Amino acid sequence: xxxxxxxxxxxxxxxxxxxxxxxxxxxxxxxxxxxxxxxxxxxxxxxxxxxxxxxxxxxxxxxxxxxxxxxxxxxxxxxxxxxxxxxxxxxxxxxxxxxxxxxxxxxxxxxxxxxxxxxxx
Amino acid sequence: xxxxxxxxxxxxxxxxxxxxxxxxxxxxxxxxxxxxxxxxxxxxxxxxxxxxxxxxxxxxxxxxxxxxxxxxxxxxxxxxxxxxxxxxxxxxxxxxxxxxxxxxxxxxxxxxxxxxxxxxx
DNA sequence: CTGTATCCTACAAGATACTG
DNA sequence: CAGTATCTTGTAGGATACAG
Numbered sequence: 001x002x003x004x005x006x007x008x009x010x011x012x013x014x015x016x017x018x019x020x021x022x023x024x025x026x027x028x029x030x031x032x033x034x035x036x037x038x039x040x041x042x043x044x045x046x047x048x049x050x051x052x053x054x055x056x057x058x059x060x061x062x063x064x065x066x067x068x069x070x071x072x073x074x075x076x077x078x079x080x081x082x083x084x085x086x087x088x089x090x091x092x093x094x095x096x097x098x099x100x101x102x103x104x105x106x107x108x109x110x111x112x113x114x115x116x117x118x119x120x121x
Numbered sequence: 122x123x124x125x126x127x128x129x130x131x132x133x134x135x136x137x138x139x140x141x142x143x144x145x146x147x148x149x150x151x152x153x154x155x156x157x158x159x160x161x162x163x164x165x166x167x168x169x170x171x172x173x174x175x176x177x178x179x180x181x182x183x184x185x186x187x188x189x190x191x192x193x194x195x196x197x198x199x200x201x202x203x204x205x206x207x208x209x210x211x212x213x214x215x216x217x218x219x220x221x222x223x224x225x226x227x228x229x230x231x232x233x234x235x236x237x238x239x240x241x242x
Numbered sequence: 243c244t245g246t247a248t249c250c251t252a253c254a255a256g257a258t259a260c261t262g
Numbered sequence: 263c264a265g266t267a268t269c270t271t272g273t274a275g276g277a278t279a280c281a282g
Contacts, residue, residue, distance in 0.1 A: 009221025010214055011144050018139055020255065023132050038264055049256055054265060064226065076262085076263050085224050092220055093131055095213035100130025103206050105185065141275065159244055170276055175245060197243050197282085 016063045017089075021048055021056045026082070029066065030090065035079035065089070137184045138210075142169055142177045147203070150187065151211065156200035186210070 017023060028044055029036055042053060057080060060066040065086035071077040138144060149165055150157055163174060178201060181187040186207035192198040 008144065008148065009218045009225060010148075012225050013217045013221045014135075014138065014144065017135065023129065023135065027129065027131075042264090047256095049258085050265065051257090051267090052255060055255090064224065070264090076265090078264060088224075089220060092213045092216035095216055096134045097130045099210060099213055100134045103185065103209075104130060104133050163244095168276095170278090171245065172247090172277085173275060176275085191244090197245090199244060 013092075016059075016065065019056050019059065021045060021052065022060060025056060025060065026065070026086070026089070026093075029080060029082045030087070035069065035081045038078045038080070041080065060086070134213075137180075137186065140177050140180065142166060142173065143181060146177060146181065147186070147207070147210070147214075150201060150203045151208065156190065156202045159199045159201070162201065181207070 017026070024045055025041065028041060038053070038057075041057075042048065042050065045053065057066065057068070061068050064083055066080050067083050069079045069081075071079070138147070145166055146162065149162060159174070159178075162178075163169065163171065166174065178187065178189070182189050185204055187201050188204050190200045190202075192200070
């Protein structure tokens with residue numbers, strides 16, 4: 001999804017992060033806080049297909065949120081990590097999470113790899 | 122778009138606000154800060170259709186972000202306004218806007234009804 | 243004025259197979 | 263291992279007409 005320019009920053013940022021798997025990807029990279037391999041992402045995202053994973057990664061990279069490093073060794077290896085810019089999104093994501101926990105109705109379940117008091121998103 | 126439960130609050134909130142016109146609607150209601158009529162929204166949103174406007178309003182209402190008041194007078198009148206819960210979204214929307222203005226690349230244009238130093242989103 | 247009811251289209255997302 | 267290449271599908275968004 002191309003980012004629409006000439007627009008309210010809020011809308012642009014929303015577009016950057018809109019995509020079925022972008023928040024899960026962000027969360028995984030954020031928590032690990034070290035470079036993560038393509039195969040690592042593939043394993044940790046329950047039901048994503050390779051095509052979609054590559055697509056979402058490419059868009060996140062294009063928007064300066066993640067960084068891609070390729071090591072063309074005998075067994076090729078590619079690592080992804082948040083840029084400092086991407087990482088700094090935690091500022092509003094954390095506030096969003098707070099708002100959500102206060103205001104989301106009928107959310108009684110105890111699941112979730114991203115619920116407080118674990119720190120942040 | 123139904124809100125997916127049992128999920129990361131961030132994703133839920135994203136889903137609540139994802140929709141081509143939800144941020145523009147929020148912004149209009151936020152700025153006016155008084156009840157706004159259906160026709161007012163229709164006039165101020167450049168190219169929305171009635172079906173879509175109604176749809177997005179219904180979803181925002183369902184999620185507790187806006188409130189709908191109907192006055193079935195001779196000339197029917199319906200007013201929409203943010204709930205206090207919806208209004209409190211400004212906390213993270215404002216942070217998002219900050220992030221956007223710092224990090225969105227190639228956004229040189231001088232347009233926009235939502236750019237600082239006008240306060241907030 | 244404030245909506246429904248239909249019909250249509252574009253595109254994000256997915257399934258699956260193939261490749262350097 | 264880390265991807266493309268194709269094909270299919272679900273659905274958000276829109277155009278238009280009608281209605282209380």
